Amino acid sequence: xxxxxxxxxxxxxxxxxxxxxxxxxxxxxxxxxxxxxxxxxxxxxxxxxxxxxxxxxxxxxxxxxxxxxxxxxxxxxxxxxxxxxxxxxxxxxxxxxxxxxxxxxxxxxxx
Amino acid sequence: xxxxxxxxxxxxxxxxxxxxxxxxxxxxxxxxxxxxxxxxxxxxxxxxxxxxxxxxxxxxxxxxxxxxxxxxxxxxxxxxxxxxxxxxxxxxxxxxxxxxxxxxxxxxxxxxxxxx
Numbered sequence: 001x002x003x004x005x006x007x008x009x010x011x012x013x014x015x016x017x018x019x020x021x022x023x024x025x026x027x028x029x030x031x032x033x034x035x036x037x038x039x040x041x042x043x044x045x046x047x048x049x050x051x052x053x054x055x056x057x058x059x060x061x062x063x064x065x066x067x068x069x070x071x072x073x074x075x076x077x078x079x080x081x082x083x084x085x086x087x088x089x090x091x092x093x094x095x096x097x098x099x100x101x102x103x104x105x106x107x108x109x110x111x
Numbered sequence: 112x113x114x115x116x117x118x119x120x121x122x123x124x125x126x127x128x129x130x131x132x133x134x135x136x137x138x139x140x141x142x143x144x145x146x147x148x149x150x151x152x153x154x155x156x157x158x159x160x161x162x163x164x165x166x167x168x169x170x171x172x173x174x175x176x177x178x179x180x181x182x183x184x185x186x187x188x189x190x191x192x193x194x195x196x197x198x199x200x201x202x203x204x205x206x207x208x209x210x211x212x213x214x215x216x217x218x219x220x221x222x223x224x225x226x227x
Binding site: 004031033035040041042043044045048050088092097098099101102103104 | 115117143145154155157160204206208213214215216217218219220221223
């Protein structure tokens with residue numbers, strides 16, 4: 001399997017919460033990231049979490065990290081149509097500065 | 112935040128020609144930049160690490176002579192796709208690491224290459 005895995009699609013209704021999940025394989029991951037890519041654009045860092053944390057909240061975004069299960073999630077509260085994009089999970093392993101990306105989850109927000 | 116630009120944003124070229132893509136860090140110096148290729152419904156594929164003043168480090172399976180990388184200054188890296196073919200059509204994105212312990216990446220907006 002791949003080093004970082006995500007489901008490919010998620011569809012939610014506007015105003016609902018979105019939860020995007022990610023699993024990774026390397027227990028030496030030091031930082032884990034969520035990037036957002038809008039159509040035809042590059043990636044933009046949304047948030048990151050250090051591996052010794054289990055939760056980080058930033059306005060509508062909540063990141064949960066379960067290091068034991070190597071599971072990372074991104075919750076977007078009150079999802080808006082402007083949140084429609086591809087969301088990439090990424091990790092940095094100890095001793096490296098090159099991130100490993102998942103395939104990305106396409107979030108579709110419908111009225 | 113720091114900005115990384117790419118030029119051109121999109122280019123169409125004929126098969127057999129070469130295309131140069133520029134990646135610039137606008138308000139910070141980048142001794143290292145990364146070049147990615149993005150396929151539809153697939154993740155970013157790291158092609159190479161561009162190092163200022165020295166040779167690029169290519170990932171396994173990436174042809175060095177096909178994808179020439181030059182990092183001539185602390186703010187500019189270029190990717191030249193030589194003798195382009197239709198299978199080289201893709202979205203190419205560059206990035207530069209932030210000067211922070213978090214190692215986050217600043218990404219360029221990408222270049223859509225179409226080879227006819």
